[in-house]
Amino acid sequence: MRAIAYTEAEQYAVAELEDRPLSGTEVRVENLAVGLCGTDLHLHQGHNYPAYPLTPGHEIIARVIETGPEVDTVSVGKLVAVDNVVYCMDCVRCKKGEFNFCERRRSMGTKLPGGFAEHAVAPAEKCYPIGDLPLEAAVLTEPTACALHGLHMLQVPIGARVLITGAGPSGLILAQLLQHSGAASVTVAAPTAIKLDLALRRGADAIVQVDRHDFTAAAPEIAAHAPGGFDVVVDATGVPNVLEGLIPLTAPGGTLMVYGMAGPQDRISLAPFEIFRRQLRIVGSFAQTFDFGRAIDFLAAGKVTAEGMITHRFGLEQYRQALDTLADPACVKAVIEPNGPVLDR
Numbered sequence: 015m016r017a018i019a020y021t022e023a024e025q026y027a028v029a030e031l032e033d034r035p036l037s038g039t040e041v042r043v044e045n046l047a048v049g050l051c052g053t054d055l056h057l058h059q060g061h062n063y064p065a066y067p068l069t070p071g072h073e074i075i076a077r078v079i080e081t082g083p084e085v086d087t088v089s090v091g092k093l094v095a096v097d098n099v100v101y102c103m104d105c106v107r108c109k110k111g112e113f114n115f116c117e118r119r120r121s122m123g124t125k126l127p128g129g130f131a132e133h134a135v136a137p138a139e140k141c142y143p144i145g146d147l148p149l150e151a152a153v154l155t156e157p158t159a160c161a162l163h164g165l166h167m168l169q170v171p172i173g174a175r176v177l178i179t180g181a182g183p184s185g186l187i188l189a190q191l192l193q194h195s196g197a198a199s200v201t202v203a204a205p206t207a208i209k210l211d212l213a214l215r216r217g218a219d220a221i222v223q224v225d226r227h228d229f230t231a232a233a234p235e236i237a238a239h240a241p242g243g244f245d246v247v248v249d250a251t252g253v254p255n256v257l258e259g260l261i262p263l264t265a266p267g268g269t270l271m272v273y274g275m276a277g278p279q280d281r282i283s284l285a286p287f288e289i290f291r292r293q294l295r296i297v298g299s300f301a302q303t304f305d306f307g308r309a310i311d312f313l314a315a316g317k318v319t320a321e322g323m324i325t326h327r328f329g330l331e332q333y334r335q336a337l338d339t340l341a342d343p344a345c346v347k348a349v350i351e352p353n354g355p356v357l358d359r
């Protein structure tokens with residue numbers, strides 16, 4: 015089967031790889047639609063602790079084509095969303111039910127072979143049937159699951175005035191989920207007009223165009239949407255300069271969530287007095303744990319919609335082009351179709 019195969023950072027080929035045998039509890043899937051996201055670009059550059067040789071791709075929608083002898087939960091032919099994260103279930107964290115901190119946590123597409131290949135192997139228990147959910151919507155399952163984990167971390171107070179920075183897929187999904195989670199208003203601030211326009215149609219009550227490099231210039235315009243400050247602020251950009259600018263916009267007693275992924279070397283400057291005096295809460299949100307089922311429910315109910323979000327589709331051979339597209343402001347969500355076109359054009 016053909017797969018994107020990295021031997022080291024930035025070094026990959028579309029290679030012919032052997033299908034490996036299945037264990038009793040695994041399934042083999044044919045990858046149909048696999049979302050590409052910023053994490054894949056970080057991986058391309060060698061960040062995020064990849065294990066080589068590596069086939070990336072962690073947002074996997076696939077068809078089951080073979081099952082191990084002990085599998086009785088999914089059958090051949092089923093369309094599934096594959097939860098990419100595998101826990102050891104045996105370490106001190108797993109035994110406390112704190113799976114996200116599993117000492118041997120591994121993820122398909124980072125440490126295990128992922129979805130940018132014709133086939134992948136996954137534990138059967140990680141396959142969530144998508145029913146008749148269209149592939150265009152299903153391909154948002156993993157990012158929606160991560161956003162739901164963010165909501166668990168946020169504990170949104172009823173009637174909260176919410177600010178989200180970033181209007182990529184994560185920002186757009188978070189805006190939709192927050193509208194169903196007790197927010198009184200959702201304001202989205204981002205640089206790109208077409209994404210802001212999409213945000214307005216996908217859950218935002220107000221939008222503000224900002225320059226990421228000069229974020230504070232737009233602060234008065236953003237602040238006007240929540241006099242006294244935003245109760246909940248979510249940064250989905252991972253840009254340090256933006257995070258710094260969000261502290262003054264957070265209301266006393268409010269919560270700032272670090273959702274976007276920054277580089278490991280990035281730093282921000284904070285005034286501890288602000289956090290102390292105004293009792294600010296700063297929380298992180300990393301990936302997801304067991305949120306796939308809920309994500310599929312939200313997508314199936316149409317409360318999170320993919321409409322207008324999938325802007326680019328590529329085959330495996332066009333992987334380089336796909337990575338380059340991530341930097342294009344016109345790209346909202348790019349999807350790899352490893353076995354040929356399956357998504358609506």
Ligand SMILES: [Zn+2]
Pocket residue numbers: 050051052053072073156157
């Ligand atoms: Zn992703």
Ligand SMILES: [Zn+2]
Pocket residue numbers: 101102103104105106107108109115116117118119
């Ligand atoms: Zn563990």
